[in-house]
Amino acid sequence: MAEGTGTGTRAGAEAGEILSMSGIEKRFGDVKALENVGFDLRHGEIHALLGVNGAGKSTLIKILSGVYAKDGGVIEIGGESYDLGSPRAAIEAGVAVVQQHPELVGDLSGAENIFLGSEAPRPGLFARVNRRDIAARAAQLLSRFPIEIDLSRKVADMPAVEREIVAILHALRLENTRILILDEPTSTLTEREKASLFAMMAMLKARGIAIIYITHRLEEVYEIADRFTVFRGGRNVACHTVAEARARDISIPNLMLDSKTGLTFPPRSDRADGEIVLETRGLGVEGLFQDVSFQARKGEILGIFGLVGSGVDELSKALFGAIRPDRGQIVLKGRETRFTSPAQALKAGVFLVPGDRRTEGLTLDENVVFNTVLANLSRASAGGLLRFGANRRAATELAQKVDLYPLKPDRNLRGFSGGNQQKVVIARGLYREADVYIFVEPTVGVDIGARSRIYALMREISKDKAVIVISSDCDEVHGVADRTLALYRGRPIGAPMRGEDRDRLLHAGIMGSETGGKAA
Amino acid sequence: MIRNQLIWRLGAFAALVALITVLFAMQNSAYVSEGNIRALMRHMSVQGLAALGLTFVIVVRHFDLSFPGVASLGAMTLGWLIAIGMPLWVAVTGGLAMGFAFGLVNGIAVARLGLPDIVTTIATGGLAIGFSYFYSNGTSISQNFFMSGLLDLNDSKIIGLDMPFAILIGTALIACLLLHASRFGAGFYATGQNRLSARFAGVPTTTLIILAFALCATLASLSITLLVASSGAANVTAGNQLLMPAFAAVYLGAALFGRPSVGATLSGTLLMSMMLNGFTLLAIPYYYSDAIVSTVLITAIAIFDPRISAALRRLWPSQRQAA
Numbered sequence: 001m002a003e004g005t006g007t008g009t010r011a012g013a014e015a016g017e018i019l020s021m022s023g024i025e026k027r028f029g030d031v032k033a034l035e036n037v038g039f040d041l042r043h044g045e046i047h048a049l050l051g052v053n054g055a056g057k058s059t060l061i062k063i064l065s066g067v068y069a070k071d072g073g074v075i076e077i078g079g080e081s082y083d084l085g086s087p088r089a090a091i092e093a094g095v096a097v098v099q100q101h102p103e104l105v106g107d108l109s110g111a112e113n114i115f116l117g118s119e120a121p122r123p124g125l126f127a128r129v130n131r132r133d134i135a136a137r138a139a140q141l142l143s144r145f146p147i148e149i150d151l152s153r154k155v156a157d158m159p160a161v162e163r164e165i166v167a168i169l170h171a172l173r174l175e176n177t178r179i180l181i182l183d184e185p186t187s188t189l190t191e192r193e194k195a196s197l198f199a200m201m202a203m204l205k206a207r208g209i210a211i212i213y214i215t216h217r218l219e220e221v222y223e224i225a226d227r228f229t230v231f232r233g234g235r236n237v238a239c240h241t242v243a244e245a246r247a248r249d250i251s252i253p254n255l256m257l258d259s260k261t262g263l264t265f266p267p268r269s270d271r272a273d274g275e276i277v278l279e280t281r282g283l284g285v286e287g288l289f290q291d292v293s294f295q296a297r298k299g300e301i302l303g304i305f306g307l308v309g310s311g312v313d314e315l316s317k318a319l320f321g322a323i324r325p326d327r328g329q330i331v332l333k334g335r336e337t338r339f340t341s342p343a344q345a346l347k348a349g350v351f352l353v354p355g356d357r358r359t360e361g362l363t364l365d366e367n368v369v370f371n372t373v374l375a376n377l378s379r380a381s382a383g384g385l386l387r388f389g390a391n392r393r394a395a396t397e398l399a400q401k402v403d404l405y406p407l408k409p410d411r412n413l414r415g416f417s418g419g420n421q422q423k424v425v426i427a428r429g430l431y432r433e434a435d436v437y438i439f440v441e442p443t444v445g446v447d448i449g450a451r452s453r454i455y456a457l458m459r460e461i462s463k464d465k466a467v468i469v470i471s472s473d474c475d476e477v478h479g480v481a482d483r484t485l486a487l488y489r490g491r492p493i494g495a496p497m498r499g500e501d502r503d504r505l506l507h508a509g510i511m512g513s514e515t516g517g518k519a520a
Numbered sequence: 521m522i523r524n525q526l527i528w529r530l531g532a533f534a535a536l537v538a539l540i541t542v543l544f545a546m547q548n549s550a551y552v553s554e555g556n557i558r559a560l561m562r563h564m565s566v567q568g569l570a571a572l573g574l575t576f577v578i579v580v581r582h583f584d585l586s587f588p589g590v591a592s593l594g595a596m597t598l599g600w601l602i603a604i605g606m607p608l609w610v611a612v613t614g615g616l617a618m619g620f621a622f623g624l625v626n627g628i629a630v631a632r633l634g635l636p637d638i639v640t641t642i643a644t645g646g647l648a649i650g651f652s653y654f655y656s657n658g659t660s661i662s663q664n665f666f667m668s669g670l671l672d673l674n675d676s677k678i679i680g681l682d683m684p685f686a687i688l689i690g691t692a693l694i695a696c697l698l699l700h701a702s703r704f705g706a707g708f709y710a711t712g713q714n715r716l717s718a719r720f721a722g723v724p725t726t727t728l729i730i731l732a733f734a735l736c737a738t739l740a741s742l743s744i745t746l747l748v749a750s751s752g753a754a755n756v757t758a759g760n761q762l763l764m765p766a767f768a769a770v771y772l773g774a775a776l777f778g779r780p781s782v783g784a785t786l787s788g789t790l791l792m793s794m795m796l797n798g799f800t801l802l803a804i805p806y807y808y809s810d811a812i813v814s815t816v817l818i819t820a821i822a823i824f825d826p827r828i829s830a831a832l833r834r835l836w837p838s839q840r841q842a843a
Contacts, residue, residue, distance in 0.1 A: 342721075343723075364714070380703065384704075385701050386702065
């Protein structure tokens with residue numbers, strides 16, 4: 001699909017340009033966020049924007065959408081020069097953004113959300129909102145795409161992909177939208193949902209809308225994009241067509257990272273006979289997951305693969321006492337246990353690195369020391385009073401151990417990138433000294449450099465503890481775990497396997513089929 | 521960098537203190553007399569105790585609108601116990617216990633039952649006011665006060681400090697240890713900022729929220745004890761004057777120092793008391809000072825709210841570059 005645009009002549013390409021940014025500069029205080037950056041976009045192309053956290057891609061997007069004012073440079077849209085000083089100016093210039101977590105009104109229907117802010121034909125207090133008209137206009141907008149969703153439903157009741165589609169339709173409600181920016185739209189989607197989103201993107205592309213696509217998942221670049229641009233340290237370091245990258249075997253991870261190391265998984269464990277630390281027998285919660293049985297041993301990593309909605313997230317919470325299982329048993333160090341709260345689970349030696357570190361993991365407006373010791377305040381205090389000096393030393397030591405960058409124990413967590421925030425959660429776990437570590441979606445929103453380090457840390461922890469990795473990223477589970485299990489619609493597919501083939505794991509988790517066995 | 525910021529904030533606080541002092545001293549030189557400063561510190565002691573209690577509730581990001589009503593009930597309980605001839609320590613403990621009990625009810629209703637804090641505490645505050653009428657059908661109580669030794673709580677001195685101020689300092693020290701140096705303090709802040717992540721870190725969030733409400737109501741009762749001691753009578757409307765200054769003190773302090781804390785609340789209380797005392801001295805009618813306290817409160821909330829302060833910074837781009 002990419003061949004057509006990939007072999008286009010340079011002159012032809014320039015003629016087809018809808019957006020051209022050149023010499024863009026942006027600084028925050030002393031920090032140069034963007035330095036002499038150029039970026040161009042052609043009619044009807046899907047252009048992936050790549051880079052590790054802090055590389056400058058979101059700054060560029062915020063300038064293009066009018067959130068930040070540029071300090072220098074030229075922006076041309078459709079041949080005309082624009083200043084784009086405000087979000088309104090960007091919308092009028094035909095630029096629409098769908099944020100990573102779209103801001104929709106949960107209590108309104110899909111159709112009402114699409115036309116939010118332009119419900120009435122005329123402005124004014126007494127201009128009537130015509131619900132039937134809105135529904136008709138929404139249906140008309142939707143009918144241009146090969147998608148079937150019920151726009152009369154409340155947005156709060158919709159699955160993630162439908163909310164994403166509503167947000168895209170909201171961006172497209174204006175006839176003049178020429179440039180659509182999608183910021184990590186697949187981060188909360190399952191594989192199947194991703195396919196329908198990609199189908200919609202292909203349709204938009206065919207209608208001549210240019211799409212800037214931000215993602216952390218590099219495989220998607222090959223799946224959907226025509227060209228990609230890589231940012232590193234506030235500069236545009238490479239722009240290639242996907243066909244060219246394939247033909248010349250260009251490694252995107254190498255472009256994104258300063259060092260020439262891509263994503264690497266640590267070597268697997270050669271020990272298969274460590275003692276069983278955590279075991280579940282027929283564990284289940286009505287409506288969420290059923291019949292989950294596994295054993296997690298010291299010295300190895302157990303991987304559980306399951307898509308969003310397969311029950312894996314709930315399983316992790318049941319193991320941690322945040323959800324009470326109503327069937328089966330949890331056996332910890334040989335004794336059957338029943339946790340009624342995370343505090344109890346922690347006391348018993350289970351530590352959870354939660355899937356959503358911003359809402360479940362961290363206290364973002366407190367510093368590294370605070371966040372490191374929070375899960376073990378009795379160790380952090382003597383006679384009820386905090387041991388400030390000792391805590392700072394311990395936190396600094398752990399921060400060094402997890403490679404926190406920058407190594408600033410007094411900085412608030414909000415000032416760190418996603419990957420480094422995740423390292424602080426891991427440091428907290430190390431400070432807690434648990435027996436079982438459960439990692440849920442450990443690398444969502446984490447750049448490649450930090451990913452490799454997090455995998456290496458998991459392997460290190462697993463040397464004398466049991467580690468369970470729960471993720472919707474099949475390659476992650478397959479790459480890092482010694483034994484794997486897939487969950488599909490709340491049911492385990494097959495038994496935990498040692499050295500499971502990646503494709504079989506993928507099939508089990510996505511289709512629920514176990515090759516050679518009975519289908520679920 | 522953090523230390524520099526603290527110096528900057530302390531400087532801003534000192535500048536405000538100096539500004540208010542100069543403004544009022546220019547109008548009336550009695551403002552800086554020893555007698556007035558002592559009166560100011562007494563006023564600050566009453567307001568400060570209520571504000572300290574409220575600080576805990578604000579740190580866990582909840583609201584308590586019941587403490588003025590609960591304080592009135594505490595005052596009437598205290599007065600009644602003295603009037604029927606109970607020893608002073610029983611009467612004071614009784615008043616505080618009444619406050620503590622109402623605080624527990626608030627905390628359990630909000631943290632365990634999940635009721636909305638504002639509406640719930642409006643209701644429990646009303647309930648407390650209703651109960652406070654039971655003792656004397658609403659008339660003020662002052663029997664036996666002179667004999668009981670209650671007035672010494674206002675009049676006596678300890679190591680050169682007036683008793684009320686000494687009680688404030690002592691309470692503030694304990695609150696400071698609890699909130700800033702003890703293992704529970706971290707839990708209060710973690711609960712307030714992100715309750716779910718605090719729970720996942722094993723912090724007993726429900727218990728801490730209940731404790732915050734209990735401390736708020738108990739300290740409000742302690743505050744009213746000092747007020748009753750200074751006025752010589754227990755009154756069903758005694759607590760009414762606590763609400764606005766306490767909120768204003770906590771939010772003003774939080775706005776000055778970036779977050780609610782014991783030190784911030786004391787600073788806020790000092791500023792509020794300095795203003796209210798100045799207005800009294802200039803014989804400005806109380807309704808004007810109410811309006812001014814309210815204006816301070818809303819300004820402080822605006823500065824403390826990160827979204828609003830960000831919006832204000834956008835209005836003055838030069839300031840953003842300086843920061």
